Amino acid sequence: MQNQNAEKAETQPEETGRPAKTTLSARSLSKVYGSGALAIRALDNVDFDLYEGELVVLLGASGSGKSTLLNIIGGLDRPTSGKVFFDGTEITAFDDSALTRYRRDHVGFVFQFYNLVPSLTAEENVALVTEIAADPMSPADALRLVGLGGRLTHFPAQLSGGEQQRVAIARAIAKRPRVLLCDEPTGALDSQTGVIVLEAVERINRELGTTTALITHNVGIAAMADRVIRLADGAIQDVSVNTDKIAASEIRW
Amino acid sequence: MHPLDRKLLRDLWHLKGQVLAIAVVIATGVGVMVQSLGAIQSLQATADAYYERYRFADVFCHLKRAPKSLVPRLADIPGVQTVEPRIVEYATLDIAGFEEPATALLSSLPERGKPLLNQLALQSGRLVDLAKPEEVVVNEKFAAAQDLTLGDTVQAVINTQKRTLRIVGIALSPEHTYAIGPGALMPDDKRYAIFWMGERALAGAFDLDGAFNDVTLTLLPHTPPEGVIQRLDRILAPYGGSGAYARKDQISNWFLMSEIDQLATMARLLPSIFLIVAAFLTNMVVDRLIATERGVIGLLKAFGYSDLEVGWHYMKLVMVIALIGVVLGSFLGAGLGQWTTSIYAQMYSFPFLLFRPLPDSFLIAGGLSLLAAMVGTASAVRRAVRLAPAEAMRPPAPPSFSRSYLAQTGLARLLDQPTRMIFRQVFRWPLRSGLTVIGIGMSVAVLIMALQWIDSINRLIDVYFVAAQRQDVTVSLTEVRPPSVMRDFENLPGVLAVEGQRNLDVRAHLGPRNKRMQISGLPARQGLYLVYDDAGGAIDLPPDGLVISTKLAEILGAKTGDRIELEVLEGQRPIVEVPVVRVFNTFIGYPAYMRLEAINRMMHETNVVNTVHLRIDPNQQAALFARLKDMPHVSSVTLRQAAIDIFNETMAKTVLVFVGMFAGFASALAIGVVYNSARIALSERGRELATLRVIGFTRFEISYILLGQSLLLTVMALPVGCLIGNWLALGMAKSFDTELYRIPAVIEPSSFGYAMLVTLAAAAISALMVRRRLDRLDLIAVLKTRE
Incomplete structure (x- = not known):
């Protein structure tokens, strides 16, 4: 079944007419926690590609392996077996400092719980990243992109949940990453605020062309994706191309 | 096991690094306290037991010469229990293979039996055979420092006569736990010895047959020594009594008690600091722990645990940490205390050592530590139990920060x-x-x-x-000598400069206060041994009047311009009034100075001295020392x-x-x-x-x-x-x-x-x-x- 999925995934670009350039690809990824009888297969021989500029939604129930997959391609975790390539370079062969450099230069993360530094203002939280990036945009520009141009000097405690999450997005994209990985970015938000956050993600993907993978268990969000990948029990169940993609602002749940 | 207790154990294990760090801090506090209190108690217990077992005297007095028939009169002084007359003098020693002269305090052993007071703790050998005047018992420290054993001989100049003495015993004495020479600050075991000799031998050497020149007494229980000292001084004045003093002023005991006082100060100050910091640390970690336990606390309370039960749970956690610290500290302190006490045992010559830290040192230290930890925890625990369950289970709001004025500047x-x-x-x-x-x-x-x-x-x-x-050598003479003695010293090999000094034993009175002390007479402008103010440097002595140290001024309650009554304790024993003309600062002792001429005028004597300071040429030191060893009238030689x-x-x-x-x-x-x-x-x-x-x-x-x-x-x-x-x-x-x-x-x-x-x-x-x-x-x- 995995092979079937893989074939499907590979044939996808031709079907959508997108350029076939692969930003990230994973081959035969497996992740096993524990050992022996107690071993849990979080990922089971998964093949996965992320094409340049697309917005992919990874759908699945909790425990389906979607976060594990995201962590591995984001350079946060290592697979038990299998390989991940970024622009043709195998990141699974990287040592720790090379992985850190990969994350620093190419990957933007957005988390469910924002993970802002409480002692820094919105602008400073973004500056945290721009200071170590090679070619960043200004923190103020990044915040304007997510609609927070007027909130530069606010501390996390002075911002709403949605605003905090948008600061997190600004922080993730300010360094102009090649890949933006969002793990349940709306998980802690109500629907109205969640939509505003999704609009920000959509805008980044559209305007900056950042390849984006977004994890959610919320089926409604899948409507804004170029492609939707469903995971269950550590394996890819199904990959579908969204022919009638809608704008984030139209999503309701 | 109750699940809460299991949780407690797991929390402790999880926090083990911090638990250990706090326990170590508590342990240092407990350790220092157990060690200090333990050492004080052990030292005090050892000294008390030693003094009692070896019958250390309560009152001491040196004099010139008194007939033994005077002893019953001394025994009749109300409050006196035992009187023991004896002969005490100094001698210069010449030890084979040791270039410098050494000094011995010679102390007589009675004709019959053991001494009544200040008994010897023989470490080896025996007491002297009274028929053999050359036999001596020496103090253990000196024997060890000079590598002398039973049967060895030492040359001594005793009252101008050179004698060979044979060591028959090595002993300790409660009088000399801190064997310190005249004018010295520290025991110098190589150069200062205590020799116990037969009374007959010393009486013969110093022409004191049927007489004594030193007396020690014990008092009946609860007798204050002051009254006895007054009567003793009155009786002994015609016999050249140089003023009696109580045990607390006896030099060896004085040093020992100062040491115990010093330890007591440390036992108060240092452990308190450590305990304060331990309390603070405990507070910090518990506070933090409770912050991370918010959810659990809410849950426990939602399940129906009372505030008291939840509070007690965390209190127990802290108590366990504190107890680990207390136990660690007790062992550490006991070990260090024993070690400290053994250092003291080396320094003082105790025949035995009681390392007896009383349980109270452990109880005080342990109790204080536990209390400190509990007080430190109380506020954090109180906050924990006050949380409403629902509130406690919600994640805490992000801490709010603000931009300081500084942050807005460039x-x-x-x-x-x-x-x-x-x-x-x-x-x-x-x-x-x-x-x-x-x-x-x-x-x-x-x-x-x-x-x-x-x-x-x-x-x-x-x-x-x-x-x-600025002198190299100080020579004490057995008695006052005419100024011509200075020339004798000038003629010795290698002597570059000579300066005389006269020390006079007096009892100073001012109002109700009095102090037995020594006045030193020096030239107006001293070249070798200076009257020196710690802050202002050398002081020229005025033609008349006293220049006294601030410590003496404090003891007597004196200030510049006061007239102090001096009861001279030697010679014609005049009583004179002398004004204080200057007070100066010094770190050591409580000295008082006068112009040498002024002292001699007061004593109706002409320029006599009893101490000589020398500056010498180091190249001729050996020749000088050889001559000093043989010189008459020399009682002791001190090298700076x-x-x-x-x-x-x-x-x-x-x-x-x-x-x-x-x-x-x-x-x-x-x-x-x-x-x-x-x-x-x-x-x-x-x-x-x-x-x-x-x-x-x-x-x-x-x-x-x-x-x-x-x-x-x-x-x-x-x-x-x-x-x-x-x-x-x-x-x-x-x-x-x-x-x-x-x-x-x-x-x-x-x-x-x-x-x-x-x-x-x-x-x-x-x-x-x-x-x-x-x-x-x-x-x-x-x-x-x-x-």
């Missing part, structure tokens, strides 16, 4: 974000940061307090032995350099050992505080730091953020510690104001430097320990779970 723009995080973190919790700063500062302060001892003692040596003394060496050596054996011990304690303290504050910061900010790692920060960069905070706090603590240390050192110096010593409160810049360096090193070590944990941060887990 200066702040120079800082990068990580540095800003460090500053904001420190100033967001000013109380916690302040307490950490004080905690680390305390360890700097304790170190300064320890190191300052060396500075103070060096200053004392500089002033007392170097600035104020030897005194300095002994002083330094003794300090190295005692003070430096303590300095090292306190430096160790202080480092433990610094490690404990820094490690705990960094660990707390880590558990509070693990999530934040993991996020930074995820978005591409290196380990080094996040270490900078976390450890930079520790470093900033440590750097802030340095000046605070220097201030506290300075203050503690002043307090210590003040509390060491005894008749014997005043310790100058001197702190050299290098001591501040060392203290800060040691603290920084301790901080660096604990930072490294925390750094290892940073390398193991779980990047993924921290992103998923809300604390």
Whole structure:
């Protein structure tokens, strides 16, 4: 079944007419926690590609392996077996400092719980990243992109949940990453605020062309994706191309 | 086992690093206290038992000569229990293979049986055979220092006659636990000996047949010595009594008691500091623990656990940590106490040593520690049980920060974000940061307090032995000699300069107060042995009147212009009134000076001296020493350099050992505080730091953020510690104001430097320990779970 999925995934670009350039690809990824009888297969021989500029939604129930997959391609975790390539370079062969450099230069993360530094203002939280990036945009520009141009000097405690999450997005994209990985970015938000956050993600993907993978268990969000990948029990169940993609602002749940 | 208790054990295991760090801090507090109290108690118990078992006298008096028929009159003084007359004199020794002359205190053993008082604890050999005048018993320290054993012989000049003495016994005496020579500050076992000889032999040598020149007495229980001393002085005055004194003024006992006092000061001050810091640390970690336990507390309360049960649970956690500390500290303290006491056993010659730390030292230390830990915990626990269950189960709101005025200035723009995080973190919790700063500062302060001892003692040596003394050799004469004696000394080989001094035993009276003391007569402008003010330098003596030390002024309640009545205790024993013309500062003793001519005028004598200071040519030292050994009328020879060496050596054996011990304690303290504050910061900010790692920060960069905070706090603590240390050192110096010593409160810049360096090193070590944990941060887990 995995092979079937893989074939499907590979044939996808031709079907959508997108350029076939692969930003990230994973081959035969497996992740096993524990050992022996107690071993849990979080990922089971998964093949996965992320094409340049697309917005992919990874759908699945909790425990389906979607976060594990995201962590591995984001350079946060290592697979038990299998390989991940970024622009043709195998990141699974990287040592720790090379992985850190990969994350620093190419990957933007957005988390469910924002993970802002409480002692820094919105602008400073973004500056945290721009200071170590090679070619960043200004923190103020990044915040304007997510609609927070007027909130530069606010501390996390002075911002709403949605605003905090948008600061997190600004922080993730300010360094102009090649890949933006969002793990349940709306998980802690109500629907109205969640939509505003999704609009920000959509805008980044559209305007900056950042390849984006977004994890959610919320089926409604899948409507804004170029492609939707469903995971269950550590394996890819199904990959579908969204022919009638809608704008984030139209999503309701 | 109750699940809560199981949780307690798991929490303890989870926090083991911090548990150990706090326990170590508590243990140092308990350890110092058990050690100090234990040593005091052991020393006191040993001294008491020794004094009682060997019948140490209560009152002492030296005189010129009195017939033994006087003894019953002395025994009749109300309150007197036992009287023992004896002969005590000095002799110069010539020891084979030892170039310098040594001095022996000769003390007679009675004709029949053992001495009644001040009995000897024979370590080897036997008491002397009265039929053999050449036999002596020597004190153990001298025998050991000079490598003398039973059967060895020593040459001595006893009252101008050269004699060969044979050692038949080696002994200890309660009178000489601290065997200190005339005018010395430290026991010099190579150059100062106690010789016990048969009474007949000494009476023959000093022409004291049927007479005595020294007497010791014991009193009936609860008899104050003052009345007895007064009557004794009155009876002995016609016999040249030089003023009786009580046991507390007896030199060996005086030193011993000063030492015990000194330890008592340490037992009060140092453990208190350690306990305060331990309480603070306990408070910090428990507070933090309870912050992370919010959800659990809410859950427990939702299940129906009462506030008391939840509170008791956390109280138990703290008690276990404190108990670990107390137990560790008790063992540490008992070990160190035994070690300390054994150092004292070496220094004082005790025939036995009772290491008996009373249970109270453990109880006081343990109780105080537990109390400190409990008080430190009470507020945090009270806060924990006050949380409403629903509130407790919700994640805490993000802490709010604000931009300080500083942040809005241009200066702040120079800082990068990580540095800003460090500053904001420190100033967001000013109380916690302040307490950490004080905690680390305390360890700097304790170190300064320890190191300052060396500075103070060096200053004392500089002033007392170097600035104020320019002679190389001081010779005490057996009695006053005419000025011609100076020429005798001038003619000795290698003597470059000679200066005479006359010491006079007096009892000074001013109003209701009196003090038995010595007045030294010196030339107007001294060239060798200077009257020296610690602050102002050398002092010229005025033609008339007394120049007294501030300590003596304090003892007598005297000030410039007061007329002091001097009851002279020798010669014609005149009673004269002399004005105080100047008061000066000195670190050692309570001296008083007069112009040599003025003293002699007062005594109706012409320029006699009984002490001679010499400056010598070091190349001819051997020849000079050889002559001095044979010279008549010489009772003792003191070498300035030897005194300095002994002083330094003794300090190295005692003070430096303590300095090292306190430096160790202080480092433990610094490690404990820094490690705990960094660990707390880590558990509070693990999530934040993991996020930074995820978005591409290196380990080094996040270490900078976390450890930079520790470093900033440590750097802030340095000046605070220097201030506290300075203050503690002043307090210590003040509390060491005894008749014997005043310790100058001197702190050299290098001591501040060392203290800060040691603290920084301790901080660096604990930072490294925390750094290892940073390398193991779980990047993924921290992103998923809300604390």
